[in-house]
Amino acid sequence: MSLAVDDTILGQATRDYPFSKRHCLSVSDFHRVDIENLLRLGEHYLNLDVQKSPDRSVLSGKTLINLFFENSTRTEKSFELAGKRLGADVISMQVASSSIKKGETLLDTAATLNAMNPDLLVIRHSASGAPSLLAQKVECSVINAGDGMHAHPTQALLDALTLRQAFPEGLDGLRIAICGDILHSRVARSDVALFNMLGAEVRLVGPPTLVPLDADMWGAEVFHDMETGLQGCDIVMMLRLQLERMSGAFVPSKREYFHYYGLDRKKLGFAKPNAFVMHPGPMNRGVEISSEIADDPDVSLITRQVETGVAMRMAILHALAEAQPTNGEQRS
Ligand SMILES: N[C@@H](CC(=O)O)C(=O)O
Numbered sequence: 001m002s003l004a005v006d007d008t009i010l011g012q013a014t015r016d017y018p019f020s021k022r023h024c025l026s027v028s029d030f031h032r033v034d035i036e037n038l039l040r041l042g043e044h045y046l047n048l049d050v051q052k053s054p055d056r057s058v059l060s061g062k063t064l065i066n067l068f069f070e071n072s073t074r075t076e077k078s079f080e081l082a083g084k085r086l087g088a089d090v091i092s093m094q095v096a097s098s099s100i101k102k103g104e105t106l107l108d109t110a111a112t113l114n115a116m117n118p119d120l121l122v123i124r125h126s127a128s129g130a131p132s133l134l135a136q137k138v139e140c141s142v143i144n145a146g147d148g149m150h151a152h153p154t155q156a157l158l159d160a161l162t163l164r165q166a167f168p169e170g171l172d173g174l175r176i177a178i179c180g181d182i183l184h185s186r187v188a189r190s191d192v193a194l195f196n197m198l199g200a201e202v203r204l205v206g207p208p209t210l211v212p213l214d215a216d217m218w219g220a221e222v223f224h225d226m227e228t229g230l231q232g233c234d235i236v237m238m239l240r241l242q243l244e245r246m247s248g249a250f251v252p253s254k255r256e257y258f259h260y261y262g263l264d265r266k267k268l269g270f271a272k273p274n275a276f277v278m279h280p281g282p283m284n285r286g287v288e289i290s291s292e293i294a295d296d297p298d299v300s301l302i303t304r305q306v307e308t309g310v311a312m313r314m315a316i317l318h319a320l321a322e323a324q325p326t327n328g329e330q331r332s
């Protein structure tokens with residue numbers, strides 16, 4: 001089956017190159033054509049008035065299980081909404097009240113859920129690699145909703161789709177600065193990989209304690225001050241200080257951090273005059289971003305990222321549910 005959404009450009013693209021991936025674990029598992037097809041499908045769902053005219057036949061009869069071992073608002077709720085809008089039966093497992101609290105392991109939990117025959121399993125876990133491990137143990141499609149500091153591929157896809165809406169000519173040649181706590185950020189890792197694939201020039205800006213030593217090998221130029229890092233940038237993406245992954249002090253104080261790295265009107269002035277601001281959320285106002293920037297509808301794409309997230313996740317669920325695995329990617 002191909003992604004039979006319409007007979008126009010999308011239909012043509014997906015007929016020529018049907019989506020073949022069984023899982024969504026990391027953006028680097030995808031070819032550019034997979035990414036283009038996913039983004040086109042995301043655009044399709046963004047343009048539909050999904051509240052009023054959902055296509056509930058796409059995932060009708062399919063079961064989606066959300067398994068979040070780490071906190072989430074945007075990712076979990078948008079997968080839940082996306083699954084429901086496409087007609088799936090959706091279960092969001094409450095880890096805190098599950099048998100994991102009685103000592104059941106991740107793999108035993110996965111085997112138990114697998115026995116209920118889900119079609120799609122969305123997992124967020126603090127351990128890098130947990131979704132890949134699970135993908136080897138279950139028979140359904142696995143979607144990585146964030147694993148440790150490793151990857152957050154669906155965030156990268158929704159960020160790319162948000163950018164395509166803001167820059168209809170595409171990401172090619174855009175200069176994007178990702179700023180703040182790069183070290184602990186799975187969003188930064190996935191965004192750098194995807195933005196590079198789509199032709200953007202990516203910069204990483206943060207204090208030396210929060211930028212990994214090998215960051216210049218990711219395909220991004222590293223800067224340690226906002227003034228030079230933001231020069232000529234079309235997009236400034238701010239990241240939260242991910243305290244839950246820090247052991248020890250990485251910044252002297254939040255107040256000092258804001259002074260040097262927090263985005264306010266003055267620092268945004270270092271970027272291009274019409275630069276947009278992004279943030280994957282959740283934000284810590286007054287730490288990495290000021291309210292005057294976060295709430296400025298002329299520059300902030302932050303709410304649009306959330307809105308785009310639902311459409312993008314509808315696209316991902318749709319694509320995986322209809323994928324035609326190639327050899328070596330056999331669907332069981
Ligand atoms: N929500 C994103 C970013 C963050 O938490 O700061 C993540 O889960 O990676």
Ligand SMILES: NC(=O)OP(=O)(O)O
Pocket residue numbers: 071072073074075076146155280281282
């Ligand atoms: N951006 C993001 O992943 O948000 P949540 O942690 O709220 O899901």
